[in-house]
């Protein structure tokens with residue numbers, strides 16, 4: 575992924591203290607820490623495996639490898655969360671949470687947030703692109719309207 579040494583398991587645990595990290599998802603979080611969105615892909619049949627599992631449900635191969643995705647997709651569904659879970663969080667409520675259907679595969683839906691888009695402008699099937707939001711360290715993946723790519727922050 576880069577010339578740098580990959581983070582140790584201990585480092586990944588320390589970076590995501592509120593996430594239940596296990597053997598199946600640690601590679602995903604290690605990639606996030608490095609600024610990459612990676613999802614397991616079967617090395618035998620090419621199927622993308624999400625949620626994170628160590629085995630391909632299509633061909634039952636254990637040859638799955640975290641593989642970076644393009645970050646392009648469409649809004650499959652979304653919801654609005656008003657609950658303030660952590661009074662010390664710097665996340666401004668409410669939060670839009672969505673299942674983003676990635677272009678890599680029909681039905682490959684990554685759960686993430688939608689940002690840089692007024693709520694009333696979010697529509698199903700809206701093209702979106704991966705972006706990174708500076709809330710927390712490391713930065714978190716989120717999706718924004720594809721038309722917002724390359725634009726400075728909008729009002």
Ligand SMILES: [Zn+2]
Pocket residue numbers: 616617618619620621630631632633634635
């Ligand atoms: Zn497979």
